[in-house]
Amino acid sequence: EIVLTQSPVTLSLxxxxxxxxxxxxxxxxxxxxxxxxxxxGQAPRLLIYDASNRATGIPARFSGSGxxxxxxxxxxxxxxxxxxxxxxxxxxxxxxxxGPGTKVEIK
Amino acid sequence: QVELVESxxxxxxxxxxxxxxxxxxxxxxxxxxxxxxxxAPGKGLEWVAFIRYDGSNKCYADSVKGRxxxxxxxxxxxxxxxxxxxxxxxxxxxxxxxxxxLTALLFDSWGQGTQVSVSS
Numbered sequence: 001e002i003v004l005t006q007s008p009v010t011l012s013l014x015x016x017x018x019x020x021x022x023x024x025x026x027x028x029x030x031x032x033x034x035x036x037x038x039x040x041g042q043a044p045r046l047l048i049y050d051a052s053n054r055a056t057g058i059p060a061r062f063s064g065s066g067x068x069x070x071x072x073x074x075x076x077x078x079x080x081x082x083x084x085x086x087x088x089x090x091x092x093x094x095x096x097x098x099g100p101g102t103k104v105e106i107k
Numbered sequence: 108q109v110e111l112v113e114s115x116x117x118x119x120x121x122x123x124x125x126x127x128x129x130x131x132x133x134x135x136x137x138x139x140x141x142x143x144x145x146x147a148p149g150k151g152l153e154w155v156a157f158i159r160y161d162g163s164n165k166c167y168a169d170s171v172k173g174r175x176x177x178x179x180x181x182x183x184x185x186x187x188x189x190x191x192x193x194x195x196x197x198x199x200x201x202x203x204x205x206x207x208x209l210t211a212l213l214f215d216s217w218g219q220g221t222q223v224s225v226s227s
Contacts, residue, residue: 001169034213036152043202043217044152055215087152091212095168096142096154 002027002090004099012107019075021102023088028068032092035064035073038101039084047086048073078104109133109216111203116221123193127221129186129203137161137181140211143188145199146220155201156188159211171197193225 003026013019023033031051036044046055048064051071061076075082083106088099115127127143143155156177157166165177176189186203200220207213 032212036214038152043219044214045217046213046215049207049213089152089154089214091210094166096157096212098152098154101151 001095002029002093002097004088004090004097006086006088006099006102008102009100010103010105012105013078014107015078015080017078019073019078019082019104021073021075021086021104023066023071023073023099025069025071025090029090029092031067032090033064033066033071034089034091035062036087036089036098037082037084038087039081044087075104080106109205111205111216111218113201113203113218113221116201116223118224118226119193120227121194121225123225124189124191125193125223127188127190127201127203127223129188129218131184131186131203131205134205134216136184139208140206141177141179141186142204142206142214143177143186144202144204144214144217145197145223146202147196147199150199153199157206157211158186190223193223195225197223198225199223 007022035048038044052064063074087101110132112130142157158177174192178187202220203218204214205216207215
């Protein structure tokens with residue numbers, strides 16, 4: 001199966017700062033990578049699909065980039081509601097897999 | 108809007124069975140692939156199973172293959188997960204998830220989840 005790793009495990013930042021999250025695959029997934037946000041006690045929400053496309057209703061401060069094995073989720077200026085967990089997910093090959101997640105916390 | 112409401116979770120002993128249901132509304136149920144995704148306490152997300160829009164194709168994670176069965180009833184807009192031979196490591200919140208229209212492999216709408224606890 002395709003293994004996704006995410007770094008850092010925890011990102012401590014202040015509102016207004018830029019967040020850069022990384023997701024790496026152990027083999028190429030082309031651009032078939034998505035990002036999800038999950039807040040405590042809530043279900044996840046799709047943010048980015050196919051590496052760089054924002055899902056419906058997602059603010060422009062969220063952007064994704066990358067291809068093959070290396071991907072980045074960038075939040076240009078953190079809002080209070082952005083402090084959450086973020087997961088990447090590949091749909092290149094079965095089984096569908098998620099990364100272990102990055103927690104973005106308030107510094 | 109899309110609504111997915113899971114039910115059927117609970118506490119069960121190891122080796123026992125449970126059947127989860129997911130009642131869907133707000134979209135054309137019979138045209139979308141659907142998934143179950145789970146999340147163990149304090150852990151990340153794990154994809155569990157997928158069923159094609161017409162039920163003709165199903166896929167499972169290795170961790171549940173042979174024990175869990177995904178099914179759907181397009182007449183009643185309901186998704187199911189039959190879970191047999193449950194193990195403590197199956198303890199998790201189970202989410203019913205709608206796939207996207209193009210690939211069915213993006214998780215574009217999620218239910219709120221139902222808790223399954225396997226313990227003696």
